[in-house]
Amino acid sequence: AAGVIQSPRHLIKEKRETATLKCYPIPRHDTVYWYQQGPGQDPQFLISFYEKMQSDKGSIPDRFSAQQFSDYHSELNMSSLELGDSALYFCASSLNGWKATEAFFGQGTRLTVV
Amino acid sequence: SQQGEEDPQALSIQEGENATMNCSYKTSINNLQWYRQNSGRGLVHLILIRSNEREKHSGRLRVTLDTSKKSSSLLITASRAADTASYFCATDAWGTYKYIFGTGTRLKVLA
Numbered sequence: 001a002a003g004v005i006q007s008p009r010h011l012i013k014e015k016r017e018t019a020t021l022k023c024y025p026i027p028r029h030d031t032v033y034w035y036q037q038g039p040g041q042d043p044q045f046l047i048s049f050y051e052k053m054q055s056d057k058g059s060i061p062d063r064f065s066a067q068q069f070s071d072y073h074s075e076l077n078m079s080s081l082e083l084g085d086s087a088l089y090f091c092a093s094s095l096n097g098w099k100a101t102e103a104f105f106g107q108g109t110r111l112t113v114v
Numbered sequence: 115s116q117q118g119e120e121d122p123q124a125l126s127i128q129e130g131e132n133a134t135m136n137c138s139y140k141t142s143i144n145n146l147q148w149y150r151q152n153s154g155r156g157l158v159h160l161i162l163i164r165s166n167e168r169e170k171h172s173g174r175l176r177v178t179l180d181t182s183k184k185s186s187s188l189l190i191t192a193s194r195a196a197d198t199a200s201y202f203c204a205t206d207a208w209g210t211y212k213y214i215f216g217t218g219t220r221l222k223v224l225a
Contacts, residue, residue, distance in 0.1 A: 031211060033211070033212065033213065035215075042202060042215040042216060042217050042218050043157070043202070043204075043215045044215075045212045045213065045214060045215075048211040048212050049211075050211050055211035056210055056211040056212040058212060088154070090156070090157060092157075092213075101162070102147065102159055102162045103147065103159070103204070103213055104159050105149070105156055105157040105158075105159070106156065107155070107156040108155075108156050110154075
């Protein structure tokens with residue numbers, strides 16, 4: 001079965017640079033979620049999209065932005081990177097918006113800011 | 115954590131024993147999901163239980179939900195070394211489009 005695909009799997013950036021993370025949800029899933037997980041921490045919700053519209057927002061820095069495109073893939077754009085942005089970034093997808101079914105996660109993108 | 119706590123934070127058992135992890139949350143929920151995560155890897159979906167369900171089984175997994183106490187438990191029976199991982203619960207509230215994770219339980223199964 002198709003899973004959530006994230007790219008790239010690993011990314012190394014310097015401080016103040018910009019990074020773009022991509023997420024391809026499971027086909028026919030209408031909701032995408034982004035999470036950040038620091039070392040030894042639980043995943044923190046950043047932002048979600050339902051049917052290409054922003055639906056919920058969590059602790060996402062103003063330096064970050066995201067969107068969902070017409071083909072339902074999503075991108076997380078991160079600017080003015082800081083050392084503290086180093087983390088695992090996960091994307092998840094589910095079906096049916098707020099009546100969500102199981103949310104399946106991608107393998108994550110490991111971002112290292114040096 | 116944004117939503118709740120899991121206990122214990124760490125659990126070490128022998129292979130073949132049962133492992134029980136608990137999750138508490140703060141707000142009324144639509145459903146609760148359990149995930150497994152091996153160190154630094156992806157989150158693997160284990161099971162979903164809806165707010166109108168009290169118990170659910172999947173293979174060696176048994177999940178209970180007590181909405182009056184705002185808590186859930188995950189039981190892994192006949193544990194194996196391969197079950198060594200961190201286990202998280204995640205909840206979503208009605209009308210929201212986000213899952214909030216608990217702090218996780220680190221399970222170590224000794225062979």
